[in-house]
Amino acid sequence: MQTESSPFEPLICINRIDETADAATFEFKKIDDSLFEYKAGQFLTFEVDVAGELEYRAYSLSSTPSKPQTAAVTIKRVAGGKVSNYLLDNLQAGFALPAMAPAGEFTLEDNQSTTELLLMSAGSGITPCMSMARWLLDTQQQVNIHFIYSARSEADVIMADTLDALNEQYDNFSLTRILEQTDNPNDIQGMLDAPLFEKLIPDNRGRTIFTCGPAPYMQAVEHLAESMGFDMALFHKESFVPEAADNETSESGVNYQVAAPQYGKNFVVDENQSLLDALEAAGVPIISACRTGFCGACKCKVTGEVQSSSQETLTAEQIEQGYVLSCSAKASSDLVVEI
Template identity: 40%
Template structure:
């Protein structure tokens, strides 16, 4: 169960199934190896961070969960990233029976915390379909009174993740209205072209009356967020999840040198002012988990006991933790002499 993850410490999960979704995308099923019939509890839309050891180093990456809470497995869909060390392993080398380190499901993009109106619009492109698919399937399974318009963009039918499942849901449920847009729609009934504001309005005329959930590539999300605002969607009814890392960048005008100490691990060194805290911790050999690298998962939380950092994300931190000096290492820039505790 979800509570088995204590203080966000990793657990081992076992891969029991793996299959191709598209030419460069696979889906996998993970279970608790000691109790494979135990259900998983999470909020639909959340993600999980998986870790494996590559070249002598533990590497973690965050993947949205596309299965539903209450099922005895987690389903993840992983797309091959060019030159991506971890995604290449999962897509090309992972075998059933293998065990992977995992952190607890987390993430603010979910339909429990992001409360829906009676009508919703799911907007996704590419592998951004994974979290909104979990939301939609859970609503349908639980017979929630939610009217869903589901707009998804992909390149071709062959490159559309969950194509058959989407069409099945569309045929079986009157409250699930699929609008699939393909750049090349040969041999299908689905529309062709790029989604602009007028087309979005045409596909979802009552968008201003809906809660919008958005996930996909950066430019797609930027465009859809602008269109939604211009079409009258209130800020409180608009939620989005990005797969694009937005970790802190070194300060361009910082040229000083500061002292960096992690007493518990015997680290005492000089580093560049403005350096990203996560990078310095990794380079210093401090055993810290850095999974999403976008300030979302909270795996790299640590405490700055002395000195100052600039935070670009406080997503998983409480006001009390911030007051106590806690920060997310991937989203923090070192400003002065600092001392850090894990």
């Protein structure tokens, strides 16, 4: 069980499905067999011991909340990825892995949506969209789903059998696969561009887009939607994975002193630098996962003034006590930090 001192709870891997040569789905259950509670589209943050160093990574759930006995994530190997490579090389049924409670707001409940849904994904970005589709269909929601998935080739299609089964079983689910290389006449060969977008979605009215994938893919989908006059209040993209620009820090020349007395650390932070980046650079052991203010892993208590862009997962009492999400906090005075 999850304890007050730790936000992590051990989960037992009960099944591994190798989806492609470089991606696998891992299914988990709780030690006490209690049920998972989450919304389709949320993610789990795992604590992984890699060569004696604790690493933290967030992975979207690909399972459906309508089957709460287990929960599953689908992980794709990343070139040079320390944690994804370790898990794909080592994680098997029977192994335990600590995880935080599900989090994230890339969900149907937390965003404005309609009954005409476009679930658009690429690569491992299929996972939250698959979770949404499976939940909507399992619970017999009155929606029409057009699932548009992009990949390099047929061999790179993650959860191909599940996609085909949903397409065959449900009248309100239609599948379009866009592959760079394919001999399958049911697929579209090429890349998602403006002419293809307009052909697939000739009428934007009343449609909601949920999109997830590499940052350039989501940016391209957003640009296409805007250029086609899409109602952007109904456009939603996954944002728990930070884009490269989010990690860039411009130095303003305005600095503040930060003390972390628990660890004997004193250092300087620029007013434009996130507190999380400064703590990590100073060698303070702090958990970080989503880095965008959704998972709550980097919570810490501060004495001093900060500007916060997110307070997700923090209670009113915690905010009153001085807790902040360090990834979303920037100093505006000298600070004392407690982890």
